[in-house]
Amino acid sequence: MRKRDYLGQFELMVLLAILQAGEDAYGVPIAREIEDTTGKEVALGSIYAALDRLEAKGLVASELGDPTPERGGRAKRYFRVTGKGVREAREAQRTLKKLWSGLPELEGRKA
C-alpha cells in the first residue's frame, strides 16, 4: 500500500480557515477564524509553521501583498488553497465521516 501523508488536525483547520477567509486569507484572519471556531487562542507562530508545511506539500500557495504602515512597512502574505489542497480537505472529510459513522457514543445515543 502507498504510504500516504495525512493532514494533521491543525493543518486541516488551517486549510479550512483559509477557505473560510476567502480573498483576505493572511495570518491574522486565519488565526481569528480558528480562534472564533474553537474558542481558544492560537499562536500565530503555529499558524505560520502549519502554513509552511502545507505550502511544502503543495496544498496552499502564497503571494505577497503591499506593505502597510500599521504593519511596520511589512507586506501581508496571502494564502489560497490549491486544487490539491481542496482534494485533500475533501478526502479528510470523507475519511473522518466514515470513521465517525456507527459510533453511538459520539452521535448522542447511549452506547
Next chain:
Amino acid sequence: VKPPQPASWLLTRFVRNDSFIGDLDEERSNGRSAVWYWRQLISAVLVATLNEIREHKIFAIRAVVIGYALAWLYFTYVWPWAFSVAFWMINFHEFLFTAGLTDWFYLHHVRLPTALLRFIRPGTLAMGWLAIGWVVGRLHGARIALAFTVIYVCGLLPEISPLVLRRGVGVIPSVSGVLCLAYISVLVGGLWGSARVAGGNA
C-alpha cells in the same frame, strides 16, 4: 505601535519571517496587549526552534556532539588550568612573594580584594560555557544554539542531583545558581556566536 527593541532583535534572530512580524505589529496596533505580543513572540521562537530541529536533525545532532566534546575538553584540560591562573592572578602579591620575584606588593598591601576569590569558580565555569555556546552558535545558528542550551542545562541535572541527595535541600540555591549561570552563559555565547553568522542563522 513600535515593537520593543529586544522583541525586534529576537524576531529577526529566531523567526525571520517578515509576514509574521507584520501580523504581530498589526495586531499590536489593533489593541492587543503587550502580554499577548510577548506570548506570541515566545511561542514563535519555540515553534521555529522545534521546526529547525525537525527539519535539520543531523545538523542538530552535530551541534550536540560538538558542544559536548568541547565541554569535555574544556572541563578536563582547560578548566583546572584556567582556575589556577585566575587564582594566582587574584593572589598575585603572594605569588610574586613566594616565587621570590618581589615582596613589594606583599609588604605594601597592594592586592586585589579577596572577595574576588569567590568569583573564580563561577567566572571560569561561565567562560567555558560562553565559549562552548559561541562555537555552537557560530557553526549552527541561533535556533540550534537555543536548543543546545536547553539540552546542555538539562544534561547537567543528573550530575547535580546526587549532590542535592547527599547534602540535602540546603544546596538547592547554589545548585540553581550554577544552572542559571550555565543557561545564561551558553545562551549568550550561542547568540553572540550566531550574530556573526550572516542573517543570524546557518
